[in-house]
Amino acid sequence: MALDVEIPDPPDLSNRGKPRDFEMTDAAATSDFHREDLETLLHDSAWTIGFEEWLDRTDLTVDHFEAVSALGLFQAFDFYWHPEDEQLRDDAPRVPEDWRDRAATADLDSSDVSLVESELQDLGRTVREALDDELERSDDVSASLWADEPYGDREQ
Numbered sequence: 001m002a003l004d005v006e007i008p009d010p011p012d013l014s015n016r017g018k019p020r021d022f023e024m025t026d027a028a029a030t031s032d033f034h035r036e037d038l039e040t041l042l043h044d045s046a047w048t049i050g051f052e053e054w055l056d057r058t059d060l061t062v063d064h065f066e067a068v069s070a071l072g073l074f075q076a077f078d079f080y081w082h083p084e085d086e087q088l089r090d091d092a093p094r095v096p097e098d099w100r101d102r103a104a105t106a107d108l109d110s111s112d113v114s115l116v117e118s119e120l121q122d123l124g125r126t127v128r129e130a131l132d133d134e135l136e137r138s139d140d141v142s143a144s145l146w147a148d149e150p151y152g153d154r155e156q
Contacts, residue, residue, distance in 0.1 A: 002056045005065050008074040010047035013039040016078060033080035038088075038131060042079065046134045050127030060119050063107065068116060070104035071096065077124060079131060088132055090124035092117075 013035035060068070068074060076093035095113050099105040105113070 003058050003060060003062065003065060005055070005062060007048055007051045007055075008069060010039070010042035011075045011077045011079075013042075013079060033083070035078075035080055038079045038081070041131055041134050042127070044134070046130040047127060049133075050130035051123070053130070054119075054123045054126045058119050058122070059115060064112060064116055064119075067104045067108060068120070071099075071102070073120060077120075077127070079124075079128060088128055088135075090128045092120040092124035094120075 016033075016035060073093040073095070078091040080089055080091075081087075082089045095105070095116055096102065099108065099113060108116075
């Protein structure tokens with residue numbers, strides 16, 4: 001049964017540091033993670049396409065969804081281009097360690113938190129696949145996205 005909720009806005013990928021669990025090497029230190037480009041694709045369609053697909057199969061309840069939303073976890077997703085292995089990656093957010101003390105998650109138990117984190121991982125993979133599909137569909141987008149110049153230095 002599909003979860004019937006309103007799709008939240010895509011995450012803002014600007015002004016983020018290095019991705020979580022990212023090993024920074026000398027070559028990667030000056031790399032562009034292409035977050036601005038990916039954010040554009042998320043706003044254009046990839047977030048909605050991936051989110052709708054995920055909603056059709058998620059095991060989350062409306063209460064779980066509302067808790068995730070109240071914690072700001074949908075906005076905490078990170079999508080980036082890994083400069084060394086040249087692949088699109090995602091970092092799904094985790095439920096905060098103090099979830100028991102928060103009003104939004106007071107009614108959850110440990111199994112609910114495990115389910116939420118698993119479903120967030122699945123949402124990240126699904127949206128990343130939608131981003132990959134969007135990149136494959138358009139050679140113009142791919143060429144623009146992976147230009148050697150950092151986002152702010154590219155000609156329009």
